[in-house]
Amino acid sequence: MTNALSDIVDLDRYPLHRQALRETCRQTLARDGALVLRRFLTPAAVETVRSEGEKNQHLAYFCSQEHNVYLMPPDAAFTHDHIRNRTVMSSKGCITDDQIPQASPLRRLYEAPPFRDFLCAVLGEVSLHAYADRLSSINLHYAEPGQELGWHFDNSSFATTLMIQEAEEGGVFEYVAAARDTQVGDHGFDNVRKVLDGEIQPQTLTMDAGALVLFRGRNALHRVTPVAGYRTRILVVLAYNAEPGICLSESARMTFYGRLQ
DSSP states (O other): OGGGGTTTBOTTTOOTTOHHHHHHHHHHHHHHSEEEETTOBOHHHHHHHHHHHHHHGGGOEEEEEEEOTTOSOOOTTSOTTSTTTOOEEEEEEEEOGGGSOTTOHHHHHHHOHHHHHHHHHHHTOSOOBOOSSSSSSEEEEEEOTTOOEEEEOOSSSOEEEEEEEOOSEEOOEEEETTSOBGGGTBOOHHHHHHHHTTOSOOEEEOOOTTOEEEEOOSSSEEEEOOEESSOOEEEEEEOOBSSTTOOOOHHHHHHHHSSOO
């Protein structure tokens, strides 16, 4: 029952079962490549998750990585300073699904059929499934002052996130829609170069605490600017697959979590 989520989701603002809401969200996502539903979580749910995050932050795996925007190994067919191989920096912390409390609102929301049905309708997916490994389905990301997420494209067709705590300063989500077109094999080298060299002004998404954000980042170049001030930026990633039984690759798990299980 949808009402079982009433203490987690503001169902008066977002009646998940209503076709009108689903269609409006679907059209916005299709048009903009991004959808922000402000105050999606109830204030009580935000505070519970924030408190859980602060309590468990000592468990987080923090790492700093140098990578190219394609999140792929360097390509020897191009020079080291070509945009295909040019590197940016990302630094963050993460706690994994197995470290999320069993009673957390995040777990209830992630597993709730009404929420998955809503996502399927908006994203155009037949069904959504959890990752088969113990680490990847629900992740809590921390960006402390000075940390950032460098420019990159996503490998997945969509991302589902919840903002829990905004940075005092910085920590802004910036993106350039349609920077490449994977369907026709266009890597967008010229667009990427212009973005990294500051010749293209990116758009920004405003994410207040409690916002649900759906984003199509496969063709949209995006980043999170360095966090400033005293407050840690806390963001939840809810990761789903269109097919059951899929694990995040071992290399990705070692990179993002520092362990395989």
